[in-house]
Amino acid sequence: MASLQVNQKERTFHLTNKYCSYLFRVMENGQLEHLYYGKKIEYLGQYDRFIERSYRPVSVGEFDSDLVTSLESIKQEFPSAGSGDFREPAIEIIQEDGSHIMEFTYDRYEVIAEKPKIPHLPATFCKEAHEAETLLITLTDSLTGAVAVLAYTIFSELPVITRSVSITNSGNNPLRVNRLMSLSLDLPDSEYEIIHLSGAWGRERHVERTPLRPGLQSIGSTRGISSHVHNPFLALAKPGSQEHQGEVYAVNLVYSGNFLAQAEVDSYSTTRLMIGIHPDKFCWTLKPGECFYSPEAVLVYSESGLNGMSQAYHSLYNKHLIRSSWTERERPVLINNWEGTYFDFTEQKIVDMAKKAGELGIELFVLDDGWFGRRNNDTSSLGDWFENPEKLPNGISNLAKKINALGMKFGLWFEPEMVNSDSHIMREHPDWVVGTPGRQRKHGRHQYVLDYSQPPVVDYLFKLMNDVLSSARIEYVKWDMNRCISEAYSLSLGKERQGEFFHRYVLGVYALYEKLITEHPEILFESCASGGGRFDPGMLYYAPQTWTSDDSEAIERLKIQYGTSMAYPLSSMGAHVSTIPNHQVGRTAPLQTRSNVAYFGIFGYELDPLALSEEECNVIKKQIQVYKRHRRLITQGTFYRLLSPFEKNETAWMVMDAECEHALVGWYQVLSRPNQAYLRLKLVGLDEMAVYFVEELGQRFTGSELMNIGLILTPPHKAGQDFNIAEKYDFSSQLFTLTKEISS
Ligand code: DGJ
Numbered sequence: 001m002a003s004l005q006v007n008q009k010e011r012t013f014h015l016t017n018k019y020c021s022y023l024f025r026v027m028e029n030g031q032l033e034h035l036y037y038g039k040k041i042e043y044l045g046q047y048d049r050f051i052e053r054s055y056r057p058v059s060v061g062e063f064d065s066d067l068v069t070s071l072e073s074i075k076q077e078f079p080s081a082g083s084g085d086f087r088e089p090a091i092e093i094i095q096e097d098g099s100h101i102m103e104f105t106y107d108r109y110e111v112i113a114e115k116p117k118i119p120h121l122p123a124t125f126c127k128e129a130h131e132a133e134t135l136l137i138t139l140t141d142s143l144t145g146a147v148a149v150l151a152y153t154i155f156s157e158l159p160v161i162t163r164s165v166s167i168t169n170s171g172n173n174p175l176r177v178n179r180l181m182s183l184s185l186d187l188p189d190s191e192y193e194i195i196h197l198s199g200a201w202g203r204e205r206h207v208e209r210t211p212l213r214p215g216l217q218s219i220g221s222t223r224g225i226s227s228h229v230h231n232p233f234l235a236l237a238k239p240g241s242q243e244h245q246g247e248v249y250a251v252n253l254v255y256s257g258n259f260l261a262q263a264e265v266d267s268y269s270t271t272r273l274m275i276g277i278h279p280d281k282f283c284w285t286l287k288p289g290e291c292f293y294s295p296e297a298v299l300v301y302s303e304s305g306l307n308g309m310s311q312a313y314h315s316l317y318n319k320h321l322i323r324s325s326w327t328e329r330e331r332p333v334l335i336n337n338w339e340g341t342y343f344d345f346t347e348q349k350i351v352d353m354a355k356k357a358g359e360l361g362i363e364l365f366v367l368d369d370g371w372f373g374r375r376n377n378d379t380s381s382l383g384d385w386f387e388n389p390e391k392l393p394n395g396i397s398n399l400a401k402k403i404n405a406l407g408m409k410f411g412l413w414f415e416p417e418m419v420n421s422d423s424h425i426m427r428e429h430p431d432w433v434v435g436t437p438g439r440q441r442k443h444g445r446h447q448y449v450l451d452y453s454q455p456p457v458v459d460y461l462f463k464l465m466n467d468v469l470s471s472a473r474i475e476y477v478k479w480d481m482n483r484c485i486s487e488a489y490s491l492s493l494g495k496e497r498q499g500e501f502f503h504r505y506v507l508g509v510y511a512l513y514e515k516l517i518t519e520h521p522e523i524l525f526e527s528c529a530s531g532g533g534r535f536d537p538g539m540l541y542y543a544p545q546t547w548t549s550d551d552s553e554a555i556e557r558l559k560i561q562y563g564t565s566m567a568y569p570l571s572s573m574g575a576h577v578s579t580i581p582n583h584q585v586g587r588t589a590p591l592q593t594r595s596n597v598a599y600f601g602i603f604g605y606e607l608d609p610l611a612l613s614e615e616e617c618n619v620i621k622k623q624i625q626v627y628k629r630h631r632r633l634i635t636q637g638t639f640y641r642l643l644s645p646f647e648k649n650e651t652a653w654m655v656m657d658a659e660c661e662h663a664l665v666g667w668y669q670v671l672s673r674p675n676q677a678y679l680r681l682k683l684v685g686l687d688e689m690a691v692y693f694v695e696e697l698g699q700r701f702t703g704s705e706l707m708n709i710g711l712i713l714t715p716p717h718k719a720g721q722d723f724n725i726a727e728k729y730d731f732s733s734q735l736f737t738l739t740k741e742i743s744s
Pocket of ligand 1: 338368369413480482528529530531547549550
């Protein structure tokens with residue numbers, strides 16, 4: 001159970017469950033002082049024993065005749081700038097007179113036995129009251145009338161606390177919010193390594209780990225999307241902590257636009273961890289009576305290393321973020337025609353592909369880019385969301401019927417945020433396109449961005465998409481987004497409010513998702529942004545799966561999927577088997593390895609099935625049976641990373657069910673090595689005393705054998721036998737299926 005212990009006399013607040021504790025108090029000046037965050041403690045009261053104060057020469061004093069109390073060296077919950085704390089603030093508000101100084105002081109608290117929604121924003125939720133408790137702390141700035149409400153939710157069964165902030169202007173003059181971090185957390189020390197997910201198109205979310213140093217270390221995005229470059233995730237791990245042990249503090253922002261995540265180490269070796277909307281170009285005007293809500297930050301504390309951290313995120317997102325009913329349903333094995341045909345297809349070709357795919361056991365056919373307008377390449381027709389009569393003379397509806405008649409579901413690709421100049425929308429509504437007056441509007445892949453900060457644009461796109469989705473049996477939608485936003489400016493906002501553009505854009509995207517999901521709750525949505533350019537918790541709230549990367553190559557995917565799993569569950573990662581030589585890197589990994597990697601995600605194919613040999617078809621039929629047998633385990637089970645592709649030639653991971661009865665283990669070797677050391681793989685999380693049957697080996701092991709001796713991976717070699725060259729090749733892999741034997 002979660003509990004919220006409020007000591008009114010000493011004005012302390014203790015959020016705790018069986019995993020963690022978070023403790024803070026109201027200081028004598030009415031501001032909030034952070035006291036502790038970490039492993040669960042039994043708190044007796046008497047916070048004063050934990051207060052650290054020391055005389056700091058050249059610091060600014062908080063109280064007259066007191067030289068030791070300075071905001072510069074106090075750990076705070078909601079620091080603002082300019083009043084003696086010279087670290088980066090959580091909030092900055094510019095007032096009528098130009099001042100940016102704020103002093104938020106405590107007014108009241110409220111405890112709620114659930115988790116309130118954040119208006120217009122995605123956020124974690126609970127389905128039943130006992131699953132979480134929320135503490136709302138109201139602070140006011142008496143001079144301006146600004147009211148800040150800090151929301152803290154603690155989940156009962158997870159080491160998770162979420163935080164968000166709202167600012168209401170209860171004064172008489174407008175306020176300009178220049179910076180509002182969703183979370184600011186002051187940790188008492190600085191001995192951490194900073195971990196984040198970094199990359200580029202085709203190599204998203206690679207794990208970066210470096211020691212934390214004095215000063216600021218930050219990641220972020222100012223591209224309008226959370227981006228391929230950095231992900232809104234940051235962890236601080238104690239040196240020596242690894243996958244299975246050690247303390248980790250992590251934060252992930254439930255947001256799909258510009259973000260900043262940073263750690264600042266000050267002169268006294270404390271660390272301020274922050275995450276929120278990127279302050280660059282951000283400025284939100286609050287007229288009297290108006291309110292602004294920050295996105296939600298999800299804080300995880302793990303004392304069982306990075307796997308413990310990830311498992312907390314995975315459980316939270318599967319149960320309390322992904323709202324689609326698909327989160328608990330078996331996901332269909334899909335085939336997407338993109339790499340199979342690109343723009344070059346006809347209705348007949350698609351039907352033939354679907355027929356072949358259906359024979360292999362595939363359940364969903366996804367028609368990707370190129371089905372609409374006059375789209376034969378990427379220079380035209382985005383925005384014209386009606387079928388291309390040359391390619392699909394019988395329309396989408398008839399195509400869907402033909403595919404349904406093959407026993408398969410039908411899905412469709414859209415890129416609703418974009419237009420080409422050669423499109424109806426661009427010709428009829430040039431004022432709906434993002435761009436700065438008088439300046440060149442720069443293209444990205446020949447396309448321009450629709451101004452989703454304008455509600456009529458969102459309404460119009462809803463109508464276009466809804467018409468298509470209502471006209472045919474479409475059971476899956478891939479929502480793509482293939483460029484970053486430049487020349488950011490909205491013709492509808494006016495000069496004072498251009499700083500609101502990026503956030504309003506994201507709110508527009510969320511509004512369209514909301515409308516579509518409400519109208520079509522059964523549709524399975526997959527988000528995408530040139531692969532994984534918008535793989536974030538905000539998207540997962542609406543779309544239960546995300547196309548992890550345009551790089552479908554199995555060996556590249558080891559790093560991408562390993563890194564993505566730091567914060568995101570396997571149930572969210574689209575992973576497909578594609579053809580060889582691979583289109584992104586030219587590599588030719590064996591078909592078995594391609595599926596052994598893609599199994600650990602939402603499985604599908606990204607190729608032309610008509611080009612497969614009979615032998616490949618037979619292998620693929622078996623692959624699909626394997627996935628279907630294990631897909632519930634894969635999407636609902638507990639995932640463990642075992643060997644990191646960032647450290648070794650070998651990668652390994654496993655997924656196990658809650659009862660520790662079934663597990664699937666993937667092991668991969670990038671390059672074959674001569675005369676190499678023996679290879680064995682130690683598993684984790686099994687029932688020590690139980691006996692497990694490992695299907696692929698036809699052997700039985702105890703859980704403790706598998707965890708302590710490990711699976712022996714060196715191929716058997718009998719004395720007198722010749723060197724077996726067939727067993728030695730690059731990009732090899734093995735899958736192991738474990739079943740616990742239940743003694744009768
Ligand atoms: C980028 C996506 O990531 C691909 O999967 C594909 O849908 C293309 N866009 C289509 O233009």
